Amino acid sequence: MLKPHIGDSVLRHEDARFLTGRGTYVDDITLPNQAFAAVLRSPHAHARINGIDASAALAISGVLLVVTGEDWLKQGFGPIPTKSAVNKKRDGSPLNEPPRHCLAIGKARHVGEAVALVVAESHAAALNALDAIDVDYEALPAVTDARKALEPGALLVWDDIPGNFCLDFELGDKAATEASLKASDHVVELDVVNNRVTAVPIEPRGAIASYDAKTDCYTLYNATQNVHANRDTFAEKVLHVPKEKIHHIAPDVGGGFGVKNGVYPEPALLMYASRKLGRPVKWINTRSESFVSDSHGRNQMSKVRLGINKDGKFQALYTETIGDLGAFCWTVGPFTPTGGSARTQGGPYAFKAMYYCSKAAFTNTMPMDPYRGAGRPEASFQIERIVECAARKLGFDPVELRRKNLIPPTSLPLKTAMGLDVDCGDFPQVFERTLALSDRAGYAKRVEESRRKGWLRGFAIAPYMECTGGGPKEFAGVRFQKDGSVELAVGSQSTGMGHETSMPQILAARLGIDFESIKYRQGDTEATPLGGGHGGSRNLELGGNAVHQAASEVIEKGRKLAAHQFDTDEAKVQFEDGHFFVPGTNQTMTMREAIEASFDPSKLPEGMAPGGLDANTTYERGVISIPNGCHAAEVEVGPETGVVRMVGYWVVDDFGTIINPLLCDGQVMGGTAQGIGQALLEVAHYDPESGQMVTGSLTDYALPRADTMPPMTIEYYEGAPTKKNPLGVKGAGEAGCCGAPPAVVNAVLDALKDYGVTHIDMPLTPEKVWRAIRAAR
Amino acid sequence: MHDFNYLRPKSLADAVAAFKNAGDGRYLAGGQTMIPVMKQRLASPSDVIDLSQVPELKGIAVNGGIVAIGAMTSHAEVAASKDVQAAIPALADLASGIGDPHVRNRGTIGGSIANNDPAADYPAAVVGLNATVVTDRRRIAAADFFTGMFGTALEEGELVTRVEFPTPEAAAYEKFLHPASRFALVGVFVARTKSGVRAAVTGAGPCVFRETVLEQALTRTFAANAVKNIDIDASNLNSDIHGSAEYRAHLVGVLAARAVAKAR
Numbered sequence A: 001m002l003k004p005h006i007g008d009s010v011l012r013h014e015d016a017r018f019l020t021g022r023g024t025y026v027d028d029i030t031l032p033n034q035a036f037a038a039v040l041r042s043p044h045a046h047a048r049i050n051g052i053d054a055s056a057a058l059a060i061s062g063v064l065l066v067v068t069g070e071d072w073l074k075q076g077f078g079p080i081p082t083k084s085a086v087n088k089k090r091d092g093s094p095l096n097e098p099p100r101h102c103l104a105i106g107k108a109r110h111v112g113e114a115v116a117l118v119v120a121e122s123h124a125a126a127l128n129a130l131d132a133i134d135v136d137y138e139a140l141p142a143v144t145d146a147r148k149a150l151e152p153g154a155l156l157v158w159d160d161i162p163g164n165f166c167l168d169f170e171l172g173d174k175a176a177t178e179a180s181l182k183a184s185d186h187v188v189e190l191d192v193v194n195n196r197v198t199a200v201p202i203e204p205r206g207a208i209a210s211y212d213a214k215t216d217c218y219t220l221y222n223a224t225q226n227v228h229a230n231r232d233t234f235a236e237k238v239l240h241v242p243k244e245k246i247h248h249i250a251p252d253v254g255g256g257f258g259v260k261n262g263v264y265p266e267p268a269l270l271m272y273a274s275r276k277l278g279r280p281v282k283w284i285n286t287r288s289e290s291f292v293s294d295s296h297g298r299n300q301m302s303k304v305r306l307g308i309n310k311d312g313k314f315q316a317l318y319t320e321t322i323g324d325l326g327a328f329c330w331t332v333g334p335f336t337p338t339g340g341s342a343r344t345q346g347g348p349y350a351f352k353a354m355y356y357c358s359k360a361a362f363t364n365t366m367p368m369d370p371y372r373g374a375g376r377p378e379a380s381f382q383i384e385r386i387v388e389c390a391a392r393k394l395g396f397d398p399v400e401l402r403r404k405n406l407i408p409p410t411s412l413p414l415k416t417a418m419g420l421d422v423d424c425g426d427f428p429q430v431f432e433r434t435l436a437l438s439d440r441a442g443y444a445k446r447v448e449e450s451r452r453k454g455w456l457r458g459f460a461i462a463p464y465m466e467c468t469g470g471g472p473k474e475f476a477g478v479r480f481q482k483d484g485s486v487e488l489a490v491g492s493q494s495t496g497m498g499h500e501t502s503m504p505q506i507l508a509a510r511l512g513i514d515f516e517s518i519k520y521r522q523g524d525t526e527a528t529p530l531g532g533g534h535g536g537s538r539n540l541e542l543g544g545n546a547v548h549q550a551a552s553e554v555i556e557k558g559r560k561l562a563a564h565q566f567d568t569d570e571a572k573v574q575f576e577d578g579h580f581f582v583p584g585t586n587q588t589m590t591m592r593e594a595i596e597a598s599f600d601p602s603k604l605p606e607g608m609a610p611g612g613l614d615a616n617t618t619y620e621r622g623v624i625s626i627p628n629g630c631h632a633a634e635v636e637v638g639p640e641t642g643v644v645r646m647v648g649y650w651v652v653d654d655f656g657t658i659i660n661p662l663l664c665d666g667q668v669m670g671g672t673a674q675g676i677g678q679a680l681l682e683v684a685h686y687d688p689e690s691g692q693m694v695t696g697s698l699t700d701y702a703l704p705r706a707d708t709m710p711p712m713t714i715e716y717y718e719g720a721p722t723k724k725n726p727l728g729v730k731g732a733g734e735a736g737c738c739g740a741p742p743a744v745v746n747a748v749l750d751a752l753k754d755y756g757v758t759h760i761d762m763p764l765t766p767e768k769v770w771r772a773i774r775a776a777r
Numbered sequence B: 001m002h003d004f005n006y007l008r009p010k011s012l013a014d015a016v017a018a019f020k021n022a023g024d025g026r027y028l029a030g031g032q033t034m035i036p037v038m039k040q041r042l043a044s045p046s047d048v049i050d051l052s053q054v055p056e057l058k059g060i061a062v063n064g065g066i067v068a069i070g071a072m073t074s075h076a077e078v079a080a081s082k083d084v085q086a087a088i089p090a091l092a093d094l095a096s097g098i099g100d101p102h103v104r105n106r107g108t109i110g111g112s113i114a115n116n117d118p119a120a121d122y123p124a125a126v127v128g129l130n131a132t133v134v135t136d137r138r139r140i141a142a143a144d145f146f147t148g149m150f151g152t153a154l155e156e157g158e159l160v161t162r163v164e165f166p167t168p169e170a171a172a173y174e175k176f177l178h179p180a181s182r183f184a185l186v187g188v189f190v191a192r193t194k195s196g197v198r199a200a201v202t203g204a205g206p207c208v209f210r211e212t213v214l215e216q217a218l219t220r221t222f223a224a225n226a227v228k229n230i231d232i233d234a235s236n237l238n239s240d241i242h243g244s245a246e247y248r249a250h251l252v253g254v255l256a257a258r259a260v261a262k263a264r
Helices: A015-019 A069-074 A123-132 A174-183 A227-239 A265-277 A287-293 A333-342 A376-394 A398-405 A427-437 A440-452 A499-511 A539-566 A591-597 A661-681 A735-751 A766-776 B012-021 B034-039 B075-080 B082-087 B089-096 B101-106 B109-115 B122-128 B212-220 B245-262
Strands: A035-041 A047-053 A063-068 A114-120 A134-139 A165-172 A186-198 A206-212 A217-222 A246-249 A281-284 A296-308 A314-326 A353-362 A456-465 A473-480 A486-490 A518-521 A574-576 A579-581 A588-590 A615-620 A628-637 A644-654 A712-716 B005-007 B025-028 B047-050 B060-063 B066-070 B132-135 B139-141 B146-148 B160-166 B170-177 B184-193 B196-202
Touching (some): A035 A123, A035 A265, A035 A287, A047 A069, A063 A123, A063 A265, A165 A333, A174 A353, A206 A265, A296 A376, A333 A376, A376 A456, A398 A427, A427 A456, A427 A628, A427 A644, A440 A628, A456 A735, A486 A499, A499 A539, A579 A591, B012 B047, B066 B082, B066 B109, B075 B101, B109 B122, B122 B170, B122 B184, B184 B212, B212 B245
Parallel strands (some): A314 A353, A486 A518, B005 B047
Antiparallel strands (some): A165 A353, A186 A296, A579 A588, B066 B160, B132 B139, B132 B160
16 A cells, blocks of 8 residues: 655656566567568668669568558558648748658658568568668768758759758847847857757667458557657548547557657558558567667757846847758657747846747758757757856856846746746756755865866856647546556656656545556557647646646545535535545545445435546646756866766756656656767767768767766755646656756866867767867867 | 577587588677677578587686686686786786676677777787687787788688787786777787787777887886877878777877886
């Protein structure tokens, strides 16, 4: 019996399963008579496909089917549309969206683009068939850099999209910002690159599609973060079948980080193949394929200008960004460098005026989609780099300069120049607490200790302010059983974050029932009528509040039932700590007793059916919430080799109400690890000549590892729960990626300040750091 | 992975015979390179000859100033061997830093040197200590064994049985980790031996090599300062996104100095 409260570190319910190898991922599922699919992917960054001869492949024993782009078009299937929330150019015309068919039609436009699907009796036969397909490619030159793609005369990724231009975007008051910059005592300018990265979830994408001719329905098991929305797209836009005909299930999913948000071609191809062959078809992406067929993220090139007065007060911020989209708009790719990066410009600092504008371009590279933070980490990095740069150039203490410009709590609520509704928080208090944790008093001694060992020590602090996102509605269903068990079904979805723990924890805490009695369901279009899946740090904000709302409905119904039992007026019945009672009397009834009574027709009030405490509810968000916080990092830099090691790390986050600190710590650590990865290690690097992805395996794509991570101190500021939602939560999942890159990069630059090094582009690899030191010497 | 015949001979003679009888045979030692390569279908031998049950390839023996390590000895065994630790601590130290625990428990010295990956650690010890590679048919001096990128003097079907390392007066190995693969971006093995100072470099070039500039400097003075800021010719070194030839050349000097400082 476990009766947790909000704020308890309930251990993760799912971990016993995961840690003992008993999870059920797509690849653990085997359907009777299943066939195996493999995808033929373009080896070229850009090539005309003059023909595909699959006869030799089809002659291989066990090969059942080869599907080419031409075959696909003949079926009349539609392209996968983008659903970017920003879908118009500045002039109001729609963004330029090339058709994204599930297989390349006529041309391949990036390495890894799906060119054909093969299905065979065995995985081995499918691979043999891939080798036997003869594609007549005519290799074409490629463009892999968005800046070059936008230059006049650049070669075209799409013949009918001039200048490789998808859309442009602006937000804020340009004239006021320009005027304010002009009036500022100083204008500091910096080019900032947010390097292209990819998430590398431990479970690659994969799916099994099974078509049932009797019911004319598909069952799709898919390693996705978003069963409802993606089902709708597969059904309505691609395969042209009613969405009810697709039962979309995400079983255990091993990491998503945005990479599994979008609509990918393979599941649609599998559904077609299953229907055509009359048997289930399974496909699992390899790690090598994942690097060139999972969406990438970041890859923004920005020019940032900060207007600042002699007294150190920030005046204006003007950011111009070029965003790379890759070869297609993908699912919501155009949103990230536009609206996604604009909203949180300026971070937690006060500005008189801000302006953000951007352009997004097509290149012959794997397309972009959200990656943990999707625009907010980019914005956070931009502001923190320009602030550090201003401090160094103008002779301000970086800590003092930040302190001077943080939005004070007395200014809240406010609407930023980017239109962001900042309702509550205490940025100065969070900032000061982070400083206090990081033991500034002992810093000089630590610098000296490092120096004696031959290392340079650096420190930086990076306050951040971001926002949540993702689908604005969420469903929660609470269904009681006679045996006392409870089913909780929520339309948000865990890809490892621990929803099987946090969601039942909210329900158990609200109802005062046994946590262990709750059976959790998610990631299944038949478990919930709607669902927003995972993305934008949305689960607690939407799923959590949906559970909270469902619990409230259960309590309301319980009060009716209790009033009937107590033979009193419903208004007199209160509920607290798992008990219905009438104050001033000894009349009391536990929630457990109420649930039991709800199945006994003799105990029900008029109008209540047996099992009548069930609740099915949809919570709708009003305004996105504003997670914020502060990271501080200490690093050591080896001047001989340029190597950086993380030696200290402190985080104070304001995520509003903390439901489960243990799970929250996991989010902060994971986000920080990915932020450190982007800052020091990771880059999805394309060769500019060939358009090949150079870092196409884990032997070249450098991920952070356990020993990359510093010891971390994490605290939460819980003094400002948001009133934007009943739980008072602000979303926690992506904050680490906002705080870590600037904290780490600025700490390294601080270590190098005596050499006069003021800027190095991420990732800060040993060679780059060594070169910067050497150039300064 | 393509289909293959799996053979597990119980003697050296049977192993060599199995190779002779195979259409396209490959010996399998620890499989740390060969299995991934087969899984990626970049190699498809007709016969895989597993050497794990061949007694002649096992064991560590120290005799008369020679440490002889059987080809099928795992990195973990070498690292943990009290005999190796006492005779050539640098060798035990090198083995303890190869890959990760999984790799060290599976990977073998024979497999490593027969594969001769340009970034492998063991070739630096073999060349740095002037070891002798013993095969089923002859003895090959370190200087003759490694012939180029992934190339060795081994003939078709020739099987490494053991490696004999002469005990140095002092030696050490230092490497700079490749940020992604954690192979040696550069590794330097220095040894002071009765017949002179040797310095072998791995990771930096297409194949392990002796760096004479280091050896000359260290022959004059076997001290870190003698090589710390030494000029290493970068012209034949590897260049990639993780390290330019110039950076690798710089690291050779840095690592050599560190190795000399810890040599014992």
